[in-house]
Amino acid sequence: MSAAQTLPPDAAPAFRGRMQHGAPLAPFTWFRTGGPAERLARPADAGDLVALLAARPANEPLTVIGAASNLIVRDGGVPGLVVRLGGAFGGVSVEEDGVVAGAAALDAAVSEHAAAAGLAGLEFLCGIPGSVGGAVAMNAGAYGVETADVLDWAEVATARGVERLPAAALRLAYRRAELPEGAVVVRARLKARRAADRAAVAARMAAIRAAREETQPVRARTGGSTFKNPPGRKAWELIDAAGCRGLRLGAAQVSEKHCNFLLNTGGGAAAELEALGEEVRARVLAHSGVSLEWEIKRIGVEAVR
Structure with a gap:
């Protein structure tokens, strides 16, 4: 892989985002180590992402990274196309009984938006150092709640366009989801409920943050939980x-x-x-x-x- 360089405009005329060859990935990861991406794409919006996926050669590997908090990038780098979603995918909007969030929105930010709007049920997200796209793709969970418990639907981009899938279609299981081949999560709706006591929501979030600070090395170069909990074991x-x-x-x-x-x-x-x-x-x-x-x-x- 070559040194990081921005591709000339004529290399990908339909792509409006940022494309790099040999782009370092270590700065994105919480471990701060690992090799470069052969191609790193940061699409401008969902339409740009669809065009990128449609133009991708059929035999080119596709990898999606989010907050990279639970990720090891091997030292030889990542072959093929690596997609990282940026600010255009980070929006959060609050509804009467839920939150719609872009894949790049941080889990903690989603929980904070929900709490500020008087919604309960998403407090667990403040204990997950990732983004919404990763939470869907991995069925992330913490403190007794999983994404599967609150996911209403997810929108995914493929070479054919953007499709909205109900949670059941993803067959969410412990730390996994079944996404369509070549699909990238771009947005999701998380169910919540009106809080009977806003102070209780705030207290729950404070307790989760305090527990993380006390029991986990949150200020170190780490990658979160390394291994899955075996059935019935820690x-x-x-x-x-x-x-x-x-x-x-x-x-x-x-x-x-x-x-x-x-x-x-x-x-x-x-x-x-x-x-x-x-x-x-x-x-x-x-x-x-x-x-x-x-x-x-x-x-x-x-x-x-």
Whole structure:
């Protein structure tokens, strides 16, 4: 991949957004590491995104990144087209019994808009450091509530246009959704209810924020929960019992504060983070017989050695 450069206008005449070759992705990720995108597109709006998807070669890989808070970009970079939605996809509008939000809107911002309008039921979003598109695609959840519990519909862009899908069509399950092939979430409606007590909503959000601050390494270079909770178990408890709290590999470390979080303590490569995660999986399997599944999404290819 070449050094980052803006493509000349005639390279993509129908595209109105920003397109780059060899664009660094590390600055977008919470881990602050990883290689570049072969092509990084930031479309101007939904119509621009549809045109981009329609013009994409059929054999070109497509990757979508959002807030990149639960993501490892491998050191060799990401082949094909990487799409990142920006401000045009960040709008939030409040309705009588819900909130309509663009895919780039931060989950915390959505919960704040809802609370300010006297709506309850979306407080859990203030504990998720991601965006609405990622929340839909991963059925993100926290503090006993998942996106599936509140999602009314999602709009997705494909090469054919923008389509509105009811929540049931996405077959939402634990940390997954079934999106149409080549689809990008652009907007979603989240159901809420009129709050009987606005102060109670504010108190709930304050409690969630305080709990995150107390129990998670929120000020470190991390990627959120590393592994999914196995049925009936807590991943962090299995990791702790296997003696992995504080385990290090180069600049990668298992958090002392919450051992289902990996940390980049400074200058770490993505390969170190992923290798440490695999070491944790191996130790947990040997200790408890449980095979942990990655919750952090890992994209791209290994660096050529």
